[in-house]
Amino acid sequence: MTTKRVQEHLLPISAVGTERKIISVHFGANKSGVKAYIQAGLHADEAPGYLVAGRLLELLDQADAAGRISGEIIVVPVANPIGLSQWGTDIIQGRFDATNNINFNRRYYDLTDEIAKKIDGLLGGDEKKNIELIRKCTGEILAAKQPVTEAEALKLLLLTLSHDADIVLDLHCDHQAVLHVYMGTSLWPAGADLSAQLGAGVTLLADNSGDTPFDEANSKQWWELAEKFAGFPIPPACLSATVELRGVADTEPKMTEMDAQNLYLFLQRRGLIDGDRVPVPALCAEATPLQGVDYITATSAGILSFLKKPGDVVVKGEVVAEVRNPMKNEGRGETLPIASKTSGVLFARCADRFSRPGKIVAKVAGAEPLEGKGTNLLTS
Known part of the structure; x- marks a missing residue:
């Protein structure tokens, strides 16, 4: 019996005669207690991520049919239908919202202070219970938000799907580039296996890069709350990273296959998929600030x-x-x-x-x- 289910999420109507949606593909009953969330195309004009997410879904379908999904995995293969609709001079202009020129990967909710108010006086000495409390309160805060614009609703929806995940991977690409990864300094070296498995030529670390991109909206509250409540065990409970899949033209099938296989192996090693866990490859390069x-x-x-x-x-x-x-x-x-x-x-x-x-x-x-x-x- 497979566990796969596909959910449709409608976005608010932004123009007469139009309606957009995203789909989220869900696997697993989370027997292992580990959740991963992966999305592609938040910058809608960055092509490789769509292909990698699609191939990863094929691999997950096979694993699900064999009963090997042990965690919970959510894949959003197209994270930004708004940006995909923004054609200009025969190319997609998918990095910025055409209505206000705001980057689709900036200005997500920075929830640290709101979470701190809700958990004050409720934390204890049990790390696992503190994680559960913080995630529960985060979900309640997000559920109370009332976005106005279509883009704000999209950002809220993506965070609602991802906020309680142990692993969050946001697939992007640069113009012409080697594969590289952005993640919080507090996630290193625990997150080094991601960069190693992907063969990242560069890993860039910052606990706060400014303007709250999607990956940090899922991660930086953990170390900020740990600082605010120093007397209680609060770990960096979400390995959230932006994965830059080389350059915008790097859509060759062999690259797509390699990247999807590497993501699969990473998820397997992290306990979301049953099977033999291959050794972690050597890092191509040490992380830099x-x-x-x-x-x-x-x-x-x-x-x-x-x-x-x-x-x-x-x-x-x-x-x-x-x-x-x-x-x-x-x-x-x-x-x-x-x-x-x-x-x-x-x-x-x-x-x-x-x-x-x-x-x-x-x-x-x-x-x-x-x-x-x-x-x-x-x-x-």
Whole structure:
């Protein structure tokens, strides 16, 4: 007997004659007491995650038919139908809400203070009971929310599905990139098996990256509550991570298969799927602080030529790209270098080859925090 069930969730009508929905695919009766939540396409124009989630669902169907699902697994294969509807100049513009230009992966509910008020005086010395209490109160807080816009309702729905999970994986991609992972500093090194299994070339750590992305809306309250209630055992009970599945054009079947298989093996090792647990692969690279990322920006307009590709190691001051202005010097052009401010792995670069002053053209993961980063550590 299979445990699979599919639920439809309607979003509020935002325009006359339209109605959107998401589906969530549920597996397992949670015999192991472990829950995982995985979603794809929150940034709706990032293609690889849809394919990986779809292939993972096929693998989970097979496991379910064989009675091997021991935990609870929820997969949302299309997390943002709003963004998928936003076509412009024949491409999907799925990163920002067209009605207000807010990033679909920013400004989720930051619930720490609300949870703290509800649990004050109710915590005890039993870690497991404290986890159950916090999750129960979080669910009650979310149930009382009254979103106004369609995007707000979508964000609330996704958090409602994920808030009580032990594992939350948000599948994204960059422009041109190696596979990389974002997670809380407090989740490392306990979460290192995720990066190792996926073969992540870079793992970026921050307990608070600013502006509350989806992954941190599920995780950072745990260490913030532990700090507020230092006398009680409150662990980082949710391994929540953003998984960047290389670049937007990396949709080859062999990559999709490899990533889906690796997610399956990770879930199996974490006790959600019965079967032999293969050894954890070696880490490709140690984690580095998100504060150490150099978002390399162009200082002039022109045509980009990259000298370094994703995965290359660079040293501080090394030129990674050049910008050529073809109107300088009576049409002969002028070429200006763009250099890294840190030593580390160039893990992502832009997909197009035009620059303007201030445009981020590449990202380098350095081992040491950079000065002047501020509190918002993510790109817009």
